[in-house]
Amino acid sequence: METKTIYFDNNATTEVDPQVLEAMLPYFQSRYGNPSSIHHKGGEVAAALREARKKLADLLGCDPSEIIYTSCGTESDNTAMWSALRTQPDKRRLVTSRVEHSAIINNAAFLKRLGYQVIEVGVDREGLLDMDQLTKALTPDTALVSLLWANNETGVLFPIEEVAALCSERGVVFHTDAVQAVGKIPIDLKNSKIDMLSLAGHKLHAPKGIGALYVRKGLKFAPFMIGGHQENGRRGGTENVPYIIGLGVAADLAASRLPEENTRVKALRDRLEEGLLKIPFTMVNGNRTFRLPNTTNVSFEYIEGESILFHLSHEGICASSGSACTSGSLEPSHVLRAMGVPFTAAHGSIRLSLGVGNTDEEVDKALEIFPAVVKKLRDLSPFWKDDGPVQESDLLSCDSEVCQVCN
Numbered sequence: 070m071e072t073k074t075i076y077f078d079n080n081a082t083t084e085v086d087p088q089v090l091e092a093m094l095p096y097f098q099s100r101y102g103n104p105s106s107i108h109h110k111g112g113e114v115a116a117a118l119r120e121a122r123k124k125l126a127d128l129l130g131c132d133p134s135e136i137i138y139t140s141c142g143t144e145s146d147n148t149a150m151w152s153a154l155r156t157q158p159d160k161r162r163l164v165t166s167r168v169e170h171s172a173i174i175n176n177a178a179f180l181k182r183l184g185y186q187v188i189e190v191g192v193d194r195e196g197l198l199d200m201d202q203l204t205k206a207l208t209p210d211t212a213l214v215s216l217l218w219a220n221n222e223t224g225v226l227f228p229i230e231e232v233a234a235l236c237s238e239r240g241v242v243f244h245t246d247a248v249q250a251v252g253k254i255p256i257d258l259k260n261s262k263i264d265m266l267s268l269a270g271h272k273l274h275a276p277k278g279i280g281a282l283y284v285r286k287g288l289k290f291a292p293f294m295i296g297g298h299q300e301n302g303r304r305g306g307t308e309n310v311p312y313i314i315g316l317g318v319a320a321d322l323a324a325s326r327l328p329e330e331n332t333r334v335k336a337l338r339d340r341l342e343e344g345l346l347k348i349p350f351t352m353v354n355g356n357r358t359f360r361l362p363n364t365t366n367v368s369f370e371y372i373e374g375e376s377i378l379f380h381l382s383h384e385g386i387c388a389s390s391g392s393a394c395t396s397g398s399l400e401p402s403h404v405l406r407a408m409g410v411p412f413t414a415a416h417g418s419i420r421l422s423l424g425v426g427n428t429d430e431e432v433d434k435a436l437e438i439f440p441a442v443v444k445k446l447r448d449l450s451p452f453w454k455d456d457g458p459v460q461e462s463d464l465l466s467c468d469s470e471v472c473q474v475c476n
């Protein structure tokens with residue numbers, strides 16, 4: 070019998086909605102015109118693009134002219150960072166956090182090598198932003214503050230509106246990586262001080278390969294992709310028409326499903342989480358109130374996250390370790406480390422991210438599978454004996470210099 074897939078990895082990517090795909094198809098075939106062309110084949114596509122842009126703008130509560138289409142969330146993040154630095158060449162400081170997505174972290178590390186000063190603001194044990202540290206980091210030399218809105222690994226939310234208002238007061242440009250937030254929490258850019266916001270289509274049931282960057286009207290901007298006059302000269306390259314059309318439909322769907330995300334999906338997540346917490350030596354990482362409705366990050370102490378994922382996958386459950394941890398690496402997630410999650414818990418952490426496609430039956434099934442998987446792995450773990458963790462006094466040092474347990 071084929072195992073039925075239970076997809077709890079919606080923060081990694083989502084299934085393209087059938088309505089999204091259907092809307093896209095004509096733009097691969099009969100409606101193939103270039104929107105820049107003067108003739109009617111171009112005109113009909115240009116009109117469809119305007120409509121799609123309006124739909125995305127409505128989801129964000131902004132003006133269509135404030136949206137620049139990109140190829141992905143990563144491109145949006147890169148564009149925002151480079152634009153802020155290039156439009157303010159005298160300012161050499163960049164402020165971000167210790168728990169950002171690699172699209173920001175690795176870019177910030179690169180900028181540091183180029184001589185910029187990078188400040189990574191910390192978080193507390195629950196993943197909440199250290200506002201004091203952030204406030205102190207805002208100097209006249211600061212070109213940009215970039216913070217993610219919702220953490221992709223824990224779902225924890227940063228007080229983005231508050232930070233945006235603070236940055237605006239201090240005259241500092243503020244960008245938010247809202248890739249995980251869009252479609253899961255209400256966003257109203259008209260009534261915010263956010264200068265730039267990144268999103269990615271594939272996290273909200275549009276395809277992979279389309280993203281967008283909101284740039285507030287009046288904000289100085291420098292393009293990342295220099296070429297034609299597309300996107301008002303802010304991003305050269307012929308528009309990815311079918312994907313932009315798809316993102317428009319996905320934006321409409323996201324707006325209509327926002328209530329469901331925050332009721333039915335949230336209830337599924339909560340029930341799953343409560344059930345998992347009944348397994349001994351299990352804990353949730355991150356503040357459980359100030360959080361996305363669909364995400365939970367759970368640590369099963371004394372076992373390896375990667376092994377859990379492997380066994381879950383065998384049972385049909387798709388989840389993620391949240392960390393960009395390459396196999397064989399001893400390093401747990403940078404997010405959990407920044408939060409100070411203890412070593413034995415950080416290693417046994419997994420991320421479960423639900424979506425509108427999930428059902429009650431799937432949660433029931435998962436709650437049957439998890440205890441057995443965890444028990445099996447603990448029975449094999451050198452840190453577990455009988456029904457509890459091995460006492461420290463029972464542990465022999467392995468004498469390895471790289472062992473993080475012994476050292």
Ligand SMILES: *Cc1c(COP(=O)(O)O)cnc(C)c1O
Binds near residue numbers: 080
């Ligand atoms: C997925 C994700 C990105 C990257 O988006 P891509 O479209 O894969 O480039 C950036 N930031 C966050 C928070 C994400 O979750």
